[in-house]
Amino acid sequence: MSEQPWPLWEVFIRSKQGLDHKHAGSLHAADAQMAIENARDVYTRRMEGVSIWVVESRHIHASNPGEAAAFYDPANDKVYRHPTFYDLPDELKHM
């Protein structure tokens, strides 16, 4: 067996109807080419997609769950940031 395990990759798949690539899962591969082939075999065998992106997991930087309160709670009481907050005059069409 190899001494070094293959790195982890995150896989993003765009479905036939989809406009954007969505996170499908992760897998191990020695390099980008193998990661794309593995993704094809693991994540598109039931016609899930027509396009694949892969990125090595170590290149993904994530927000810290411990900071969730500071990050997201302040948005809770800002209803005026939603367009539905505003009453539109009846004369305004096509909105």
Next chain:
Amino acid sequence: MHPNPSLTDSCLHLADDALILGHRNSEWTGHGPILEQDIALSNIALDLIGQARNFYQYAATLKADGSTEDSLAYLRDGWDFKNCLLVEQVNGDWAKTVLRQFFFSAHQYFLYERLQESKDETLAAISEKAFKEVAYHLRWSSEWVIRLGDGTDESHRRMEKAVDELWKFTGELFLPAPYEAQLAKEGYGVDLLSVQPLWKEKVNEIFAEATLTIPVEEEGKETWMQTGGKAGRHTEHLGYLLAEMQFLQRAYPGGEW
């Protein structure tokens, strides 16, 4: 339908090739080196078994003697099987498995490419569908041959050993059985001699990248090739494979899920 024994035999040969290699590959299911490659090879196994089903179904129609795809796969004996010797060889290590796949996929690639132009519409249709699958098998197996051949000392050594073990079974791929020669003459089949240089070119290209060499008997003399599979004369490995593959139908005739 007018009876054409060459067409029936050729269908059986193509079906047997695909079924036996599909079965061999399926032996890796649950044993692959890592999950992702386990799935990759199992996918290839399923593609091949799918191809075999199409050819068996057509052969059963042509035979019109009550044969079914199942009876052709599960109830014939070793000497009835027309697969080439290459596909029945045991899996060995990963190097041997991917090299066997590469040799065979390169052969299927150029064969199906031409069979799509067969005067027989069914044969052409099956080949057209299978060709896309094989194009991926060829890409996948080429990658692995290069990766291991041009990899570490150990992977290179294992690839070389695999080449030594399998090369002698590649000549048969291009040696037409009587039914293949007849079918080619009638415009339904493919002239295998025209496929050979394309195959050789592909092997040379991938081997060059993989830093592997084609074995020779001695300076300027080609290796002696094993043959006979297409005529039902097999290596000792096929019997064991059939014993396992056919066990259920032999022990419980007509058994279904």
